[in-house]
Amino acid sequence: MATRPVMDDRYSAVAIAFHWTIALLVLVNLASGLGGDAVPALGALFPLHKAIGITVLLLTLGRIVWRLGHRSPPLPGSIPGWERAVAHATHWTLYGLLVLMPLSGWAxxxxxxxxxxxxxxxxxxxxxxPVSAAQAGMGYDVHGVLGWMMAALVLLHIAAALRHHLILHDRTLIRILPSAR
Structure with a gap:
């Protein structure tokens, strides 16, 4: 009996499109948001920053709805339980930040x-x-803290993907790449 190629472990084209579109928009917004004070040219991008933030919010809500109806492929069996738990916690924390960051900026x-x-x-x-000045001020404070949390989790996420690909040589990164076959 022939063995089946390992392709069932890939994310769907829709999940991949959501992932990379949101990732690119988040990177742009992290650069313009966190770097806006230090580099005046980035600060001039704030109207774009806000529009991208709303787009991230809408795409994330769409992604969550998609995810609820379409399970992610299982992680490779070689990944230990503690690592699975960290991966799931990191992903759901990222989802939370992808909702809370735009909402705090909107406030x-x-x-x-x-x-x-x-x-x-x-x-x-x-x-x-419909927020008060105090709530908008809290949105300002929260938005800055969440921005740094997002930056840290994005770096952790990228480092973990590269670790799986370059050190562990498993298919974890390949599963989410748009053109990997």
Whole structure:
């Protein structure tokens, strides 16, 4: 009996598209958000930063709905239990950050005492959230902390993927690459 090629362990094309689109947008927003104070040219990107943040929120909600209806492929059997637990905790924490970061930024922009323009790539205005000035201020504080948490988890996620690919030589990274066959 012929053995079946190991392709059932790959993510679906939809999951891969969500992953890489959100990843690219998050990297752009981390650079413009965390680097905006240090590099004035990045600070000029804040209207784009906000539009990307709303896009990340919508894509993440779509990704979560997709994920609830489509299971992820199982992790390779060689991965120890503790590592599986860390991977699952990291992924769900990333999902939480992908929702909370844009919401805290949206709250910040919705400050009734200091409204900031809020458009989706200039195509249309977005509604402001019904928050008080105090809640918007809390959104500001939370957004900064979550940004650093996101940066740390993104680096951890990338390091883990590279460890699996370059050191452990397993298929963990290959499963999510768009063109890997």
């Amino acid at each position: 910040m922009a919705s400050n009734p005492e200091r409204r900031r323009p809020l458009t989706w790539f200039g195509a249309f205005d977005l509604p402001y959230l």
